[in-house]
Amino acid sequence: MAKKKELSRGIRALLSNIEDKTSLPQTKEIVKELSSSIAEISLEDIEINPFQPRTEFDPEELVNLAKSIKTYGLIQPITVRSLGGNKFQLISGERRLRASKMAGLNAVPAYIRIADDQGMLEMALVENIQRSELNAVEVAISYQRLIDECKLTHEELSGRVGKNRSTITNYIRLLKLPPVIQAGVKKDQISMGHARALAGVDNVSLQLTYFHRTVENKLSVRALEQLIRGGGSSNQVSSTSSNTHSGNSLPSEVVAIRDQLRDQFGSKVEIKRDTKGKGQFVIKFNNDMDFNRILEILQED
Incomplete structure (x- = not known):
């Protein structure tokens, strides 16, 4: 897990060493340390x-993000990026920075980079x-x-x-989930499988409803998927096991194939x-971009 700390002696010392023009091996170690530290x-x-x-941001989106x-x-x-003298320049996250100001924060968590560290940063992140x-969520970030x-x-x-593109897409989609659900993943309240199922729900209110039901009822990933398919019916949770054995249920080997395809395409299958x-396969997509991705x-395959 990324280490979160004040801009204290440890990070200040790393930045000071960079300003003192350290050797290449030392610089690589500093970049590696900074890449996994949050100040x-x-x-x-x-x-x-x-x-x-980007110079324009949707005002409504900023307000909603600030509330979150x-x-x-x-x-x-x-x-x-460190500019020296405890001053920094934003590289990415201006929308988050603006929303943080609107939320009344005095400080924000940040990754710190140094000049000319592109190749070293890539290696450190990998x-x-x-x-x-x-x-x-940390992998997705x-x-x-x-x-x-x-x-x-x-x-x-x-x-x-060394991962399939579909696997990477599934992780990145987690960053579009509401913050409370992302926090749920970080706190081990739900698994990656739960989060992936919730990411396939278009409506944010429904995502939150399904998330809270999952946590409260300790639903398995399979039970959550059935709940989503059933539109959130209250009977859906209690009837999970009986539905699994109904005459219209799929054989376990077919269910395994379906789940594998969902992982591969990052979409409902x-x-x-x-x-x-x-029978037939049905692969669902949300828009033209999603269609082209699939x-x-x-x-590829």
């Missing part, structure tokens, strides 16, 4: 990047991902940083970390099959 930085010490391509940050804190840290103690800060495509990222073995996966 609390005063908003007064962060300046906006003048070359930020006020309640749950900033789940995904921003990234800044190494961090391999660590078993990271939770799914690392993937997103590799895409945003190291300018890797999904295909390049897939090659760097339904298999309809009669007693004679005749097509790319099909063409």
Whole structure:
């Protein structure tokens, strides 16, 4: 798990060493340490990047994010570059930074980078991902940083970390979940499988309803998926086991294939099959971008 600390002696010493022009091996170690450390930085010490391509932000989205940050804190840290003298320039996360100001925060969690660290940062983040103690949200944040800060495509990222593109997509989708659900993943209230199922629900209110039901009733991933398919019916939770053995249920081996396809495509996949073995696959998508993403996966395979 990323270490969260004040901008104290440890991080100050690392930044001071960089300013003193350390050797290349030492610089690599410093970049590695910074890549997995989260510091609390005063908003007064962060300046906006003048070359930020995005200049307009949806006011309603900012207000909603500010409310969320006020309640749950900033789940995904921003990234800044050290300018020396305890001053920093924003690299990514301006929307989160603005919303944090609106929420009345004095400081925000941030990853700190140094000048000319692109290649070293990439290696450090890839190494961090391999660590078993990271939770799914922390892995997703690392993937997103590799895409945003190291300018890797999904295909390049897939090659760097040795994971299928569909697996990477599934992780990144977690960052679109409401902060309370992301926090639930970090606190081990729900698993990656639960989060993936919730990410397939378009309505935020429904996502939250299903999340709270899952935590309160200690639902399995399979039970949550059945709850979602049933539209949240109160009978759905209690009838999970009986439905599994009903005459219309799929054989266990077909269910396993369906779940594997859901993981592969990062979308809802339904298999309809009669007693004679005749049926159809249904792969659901939310929009044209999602449709094209699924097509790319099909063409790869």
